[in-house]
Amino acid sequence: MEQNNQMDYLTQMFNKYADVVNPKQLKEMLGGNVGTNKIYQLLKNKEIYNKKVGNNYIIPKLSVIEFLMRK
Numbered sequence: 001m002e003q004n005n006q007m008d009y010l011t012q013m014f015n016k017y018a019d020v021v022n023p024k025q026l027k028e029m030l031g032g033n034v035g036t037n038k039i040y041q042l043l044k045n046k047e048i049y050n051k052k053v054g055n056n057y058i059i060p061k062l063s064v065i066e067f068l069m070r071k
Contacts, residue, residue, distance in 0.1 A: 010065045021059045029064050
């Protein structure tokens with residue numbers, strides 16, 4: 001799939017999500033079959049760009065889309 005088409009497809013697919021998501025929503029976005037430990041590993045290793053504020057992860061939806069486009 002062409003990169004622009006893929007970006008449009010993923011943007012439309014995640015339209016119901018806010019511009020910033022939490023780890024639970026990230027798990028849904030990645031298909032739900034990704035384990036919780038793997039979600040936190042992706043965040044901790046910055047494979048998906050995020051900011052941690054206290055105990056909370058702030059994950060831009062765009063960074064999820066960029067992660068999926070790299071895969």
